[in-house]
Amino acid sequence: MQRAAVVYFSQTGTTAHAANEIHRIVGGPLIEIHRQPAYPEDYAQLVTVAQQEREAQVLPTLMPLTASLDDVDTVFLGFPSWWAQPPLVIDQFLRTTDLRGKTIVPFLTSVSSTIAESQATLQRLVQHAGARLAPGVTANTPEVLQAFMAQYEG
Ligand SMILES: Cc1cc2nc3c(=O)[nH]c(=O)nc-3n(C[C@H](O)[C@H](O)[C@H](O)COP(=O)(O)O)c2cc1C
Numbered sequence: 333m334q335r336a337a338v339v340y341f342s343q344t345g346t347t348a349h350a351a352n353e354i355h356r357i358v359g360g361p362l363i364e365i366h367r368q369p370a371y372p373e374d375y376a377q378l379v380t381v382a383q384q385e386r387e388a389q390v391l392p393t394l395m396p397l398t399a400s401l402d403d404v405d406t407v408f409l410g411f412p413s414w415w416a417q418p419p420l421v422i423d424q425f426l427r428t429t430d431l432r433g434k435t436i437v438p439f440l441t442s443v444s445s446t447i448a449e450s451q452a453t454l455q456r457l458v459q460h461a462g463a464r465l466a467p468g469v470t471a472n473t474p475e476v477l478q479a480f481m482a483q484y485e486g
Pocket residue numbers: 341342343344345346347348378379382411412413414415416417441442443444445
């Protein structure tokens with residue numbers, strides 16, 4: 333495979349776990365996206381802040397990425413499903429990072445929502461970034477993630 337990176341946002345650690353699994357297989361930079369300031373840790377406050385942000389469509393400020401994506405061809409991009417959509421952190425990452433010519437492979441964790449529900453949003457943002465959207469995965473079980481990653485192994 334061409335050079336890969338794993339980039340993810342994770343509020344409570346579930347997506348981070350999937351990101352680590354993918355990184356174990358593909359290597360390359362492992363980059364966590366951080367909102368600046370961080371979302372509240374308290375669940376009710378988090379929901380309030382995230383909901384206000386979404387309703388007002390205010391794109392959050394992000395911390396600078398901790399590694400360069402310049403030499404990377406394939407970006408595995410992970411996030412939790414929030415209201416069946418990528419969090420606005422992901423919108424902001426896709427709008428503000430130079431991803432031209434790269435392939436984006438999305439992976440999502442959730443209670444029940446699927447990557448298919450985020451597809452239209454991802455397609456729009458990835459296309460706008462001049463990148464290509466590859467099929468993604470709803471990475472809610474190790475078995476599903478492992479089966480999906482088989483195509484990238486070796
Ligand atoms: C603000 C918010 C909205 C959420 N909306 C959904 C949803 O629409 N569908 C779903 O299946 N799970 C939803 N969840 C649950 C998360 O997607 C799920 O717990 C995810 O695995 C968390 O990943 P993380 O630990 O990497 O942050 C939501 C969680 C939060 C905090």
